[in-house]
Amino acid sequence: MLRRIGTTHVVSPLSSFFSSVASARRLQMTAVSASQAREHADAPEAVEMNFLQAINSALDLALSRDEKTVVFGEDVAFGGVFRCTLNLSKKYGSQRVFDSPLSEQGLVGFAIGMASAGWKPIAEVQFADYIFPAFDQIVNEAAKMRFRSGGHFHCGGLVIRSPSSAVGHGGLYHSQSVEGFFNHCAGIKIVMPSTPSDAKGLLLQCVEEEDPCIFFEPKRLYRSMVEPVDPGYYTIPLGKGKILCEGRDVTIVTYGAQVGVAMKAAERAAQEGISVELIDLRSLKPWDREMVTQSVRKTGRVIVTHEAPKTSGIGSEIVSCITQDCFLSLEAPPMRVCCLDTPHPLNERLYLPNELKVCEAIKYITGY
């Protein structure tokens, strides 16, 4: 069984597409105030970074600020299979940036132990698809440690970061979006950013959190998404979404790499006179219910879209809350555009909730 793909990043035909998404994003940002849309991106010394470099910058700063912060996982020492930990072992030493044996339940359990002793372990699970061997440690242990001890013990310093979501050719075990499994688990926090700037600020916030956090990194954005990033230290609070463009006719709620897809669809809709309000949740647990509610009350329509499969995906929770919060405002049934309820196939063009599917949903719901 081939478990790990090669360490060289394969240049995919999709990468040029998503590079255009990145440039399209910059154009679209003129629709909202610059300070809101580009938090920390207009710093005097902003540096062009791709997604993985922003992660590396965050880890570098986290390690430099606190001697009790460590970074570890499989293949982390040499720089990681996506190069997110490049040069950190040289800079901070092998006691603080190190490889673990190949065991997800082991490395997560080890990290929980370190956190329970007051340190801040940033554990890497190499692909989100392989987080399930650690599911028991995360759900039964990390999430419940504070609660079961009446607040006397906790592993609040724990951060688990993991590459996630489709990459074009990952098949069943290098493409999964698993956040829905953890969304049903009280006691952990879940984050999935869509831009380098957000990734850096949110990851540093996760490190500062005193609750266990899972940080998913959409891996097809690692090299394709580039933007100016503040090289200094900054955090972005959890539980706060981001309005990427304001609109009147329909609200789209999404997160992760799907933000780029939704942005493309919104542009096409605009050409047909439909005004889309696009929300990037960024933080999934806790999520910005208030922002979504206000938006849907204004537009009267909502599409939730994510790469994870439809049944029991996070979209289900969001749609249920919207129905409860915005019932009197809804002019059409809330819609979900998600991956199919099948395992993730190698050929994913019709599997993914692509731009065409989102466009059809926009037409359907605005014409309801």
Added chain:
Amino acid sequence: MFRKSSHAVMHSGGLFRTPRPLCRALQEALMKAQSVWNLDFGGTPTVDELTFHQRKYPSTPMFHVLDLDGRVVNPKQEPEVPKETLIKMMEAMLRQQSIDLILMEAQRQGRISFYMTSMGEEASAVGTAAALDMRDELFLQYREAAALTYRGYTVKDMVAQCMGTIENELKGRQMPIHYGSRALNVHMISSPVATQIPHAAGAGYVCRLENERETDPNKKRICAAFVGEGSASQGDFHAGVNMAATMKSNTLFLIRNNGYAISTPSSSQYAGDGVFARGIGYGIPCARVDGNDILAVFQTVRKARELIRTTNQPVLVEALLYRSSHHSSSDDSTWYRSRDEVEVFSNLFLPVARFEKYLERKLLWTPEQSRSLSQKVRQETLAELHRQEKLPKWPVSSMHDDVYKEMTPEMHQAQKELEEHYERNKKEYNM
């Protein structure tokens, strides 16, 4: 359990014959290359005769200090233990025994929902706790309450946890016997087995890094994970011990091999030389000890602690003992083992009686002291049961506490809704 022992003799003659001259160039090349496998062949990386290796019988003998009458067999191995510590060890075992009697009966009477005793296993828990420093962090399974008792956990604490009263600082959220104490450096027990093993490896890594920075030797500490032999079959055992070995964690793994995982005998649990032999496979120091001999446990753990601190390796100790009681208040062990088997262990290997005889010989203890202390603790436990039965449980508002450090807005809303619901329906809840 009395398992028929088939004594198989390994034919390993090939290892003892004078080897024929081996290919020198190959040997030298492999000696240069061996580090890639983290191996050191000691000069002989290959053999020219095929041999399959097995390590099963004869089983590794266990270390002991006291015979069944509490006499020291080998004076050179008698540990030097302060008198106060010896007395404290005896008292902790008797206290736990007495508490167990009362609380198990309380469960039978429906006063608490669940209970597990430590009958027959007090020596392994107390001997280990006594050999460790108070600052060492303990990660328990569930049958080590005596270690907590040794550290000062009180009858009041135990009853409060078993009853889930307002006096339980852990807020009554876990089933009975899931104890923990920040003040005593004993991590909260949880039901999923073996999960604490990689925790102890990670916390033990923290201890190593902090010990290396600490200049005062008296402030250096280790972690200790207590593990039943059934739990050692979990994947977390492999993950935790292996990672402790590669990361050089300052961790002790104390295996309580009591012969049973509920109804499952050790013949269905493993086929190797106990759990002990697995530690050798991970490349760490291992010892096997008579778990009914508290002095043997004490001596082994004390030496293990020194070894951990001086060599930066985790150590595995397997204590062989017997679960005299049912697995828990939900189990009737007569369904799967004979009364004769239980009686042999209950009457013959008595850990508490054995140590008592030792102390009597040293004029440090008398049978009257045992009777007196046991009676006192039984009365104390009964009185505490009566008192706490009148106490309220934690308030409804506390049900949403501690899920996260801070409440999220939705948690606040849910908390408020629940309190309002409770106020509207208070009579029917009858709490």
